[in-house]
Amino acid sequence: MTDHPLLENGRAGRLCTLRLKPNEDLVTALERLCAEAGIEAAILRAGVGSLNDAHFDCGDGQVTVEGPGLEIVTLTGEIAPDAAGRPRATLSGSVSDREGAVHGGRFRRGENAICITLEAILQEWLPEPEA
Amino acid sequence: MTPTAALRTLQQPGPALAPRGLLRWSGAHRDLRIRLPVGADLMDGLVAALSGAGIEQAGMVLLGGDLARVAYSTGRADETGYRVATPHGPFECEGPLTVIGGSALLGRDKTGAPLLHCHAVFADRAGRVLGGHLRPGRCPLGPAGLTASAACPGEGGFQVADDAETNFPIFQLLGPEVAP
Numbered sequence: 001m002t003d004h005p006l007l008e009n010g011r012a013g014r015l016c017t018l019r020l021k022p023n024e025d026l027v028t029a030l031e032r033l034c035a036e037a038g039i040e041a042a043i044l045r046a047g048v049g050s051l052n053d054a055h056f057d058c059g060d061g062q063v064t065v066e067g068p069g070l071e072i073v074t075l076t077g078e079i080a081p082d083a084a085g086r087p088r089a090t091l092s093g094s095v096s097d098r099e100g101a102v103h104g105g106r107f108r109r110g111e112n113a114i115c116i117t118l119e120a121i122l123q124e125w126l127p128e129p130e131a
Numbered sequence: 132m133t134p135t136a137a138l139r140t141l142q143q144p145g146p147a148l149a150p151r152g153l154l155r156w157s158g159a160h161r162d163l164r165i166r167l168p169v170g171a172d173l174m175d176g177l178v179a180a181l182s183g184a185g186i187e188q189a190g191m192v193l194l195g196g197d198l199a200r201v202a203y204s205t206g207r208a209d210e211t212g213y214r215v216a217t218p219h220g221p222f223e224c225e226g227p228l229t230v231i232g233g234s235a236l237l238g239r240d241k242t243g244a245p246l247l248h249c250h251a252v253f254a255d256r257a258g259r260v261l262g263g264h265l266r267p268g269r270c271p272l273g274p275a276g277l278t279a280s281a282a283c284p285g286e287g288g289f290q291v292a293d294d295a296e297t298n299f300p301i302f303q304l305l306g307p308e309v310a311p
Binding site for chain 2 (some may be wrong): 013018022032033034036039045050052053070091094100101110113115122123
């Protein structure tokens with residue numbers, strides 16, 4: 001992370017539809033799909049699904065919400081290349097529990113197993129080389 | 132990746148079907164901003180607006196709006212074992228309610244008719260924040276209506292089919308295989 005603002009020129013590219021199946025981790029499975037498809041950077045345009053349990057980073061703390069059947073009610077984020085050029089997902093959002101109460105934060109890597117399904121639409125982000 | 136202690140996996144009623152993730156490229160796509168007026172139903176209104184423009188597939192983000200009333204369901208463990216989780220509710224809330232966010236996917240049901248899968252978060256007048264899986268025809272919009280952005284795949288998308296792994300009818304992907 002730099003200590004000054006970064007403006008990256010680029011444009012939105014192709015759309016893709018995707019689905020993750022039960023017990024796959026939301027964050028790392030999305031990264032794997034992107035790597036297999038040759039997607040280095042992308043923006044999440046829509047996402048609906050459910051989790052077995054939810055594990056969030058919230059500020060300097062962590063929150064766990066026990067399911068199963070937690071509805072993912074909002075899901076936003078992006079895929080961006082890490083230092084090695086591999087697609088890395090940063091996903092934030094919220095889930096509702098069985099009473100409808102909403103809990104949110106940044107989804108922790110490797111800790112958010114899909115319950116029934118995740119259906120989503122991604123859009124490539126195509127950065128333009130700096131002049 | 133090796134599962135962490137926190138990744139609780141659950142035994143589904145059916146076999147784990149490969150592959151565990153699927154991705155399909157769309158063709159040329161459309162981007163739309165959608166405005167629904169007061170009185171329209173959130174789900175039926177989105178379907179009608181998109182279908183009226185000849186759009187059969189879309190992913191949407193709910194950008195904001197008001198609900199006069201809402202009916203939604205959540206999920207809970209299925210004690211019968213038929214499924215890992217099953218719908219709970221529906222619950223109803225009288226408005227006015229403020230839509231904080233949400234997401235929706237428009238695809239086809241088993242017969243090919245339009246079907247919208249929509250999850251949303253909303254706040255009541257006391258600031259209590261609730262959310263879940265919205266029910267069609269039971270979410271009339273309030274004074275601010277609703278604004279959404281839509282990304283509409285030119286080909287491919289979603290259609291419901293019975294899923295032997297989960298025992299749910301759920302959206303499956305349409306379209307050509309992934310082409311890196």
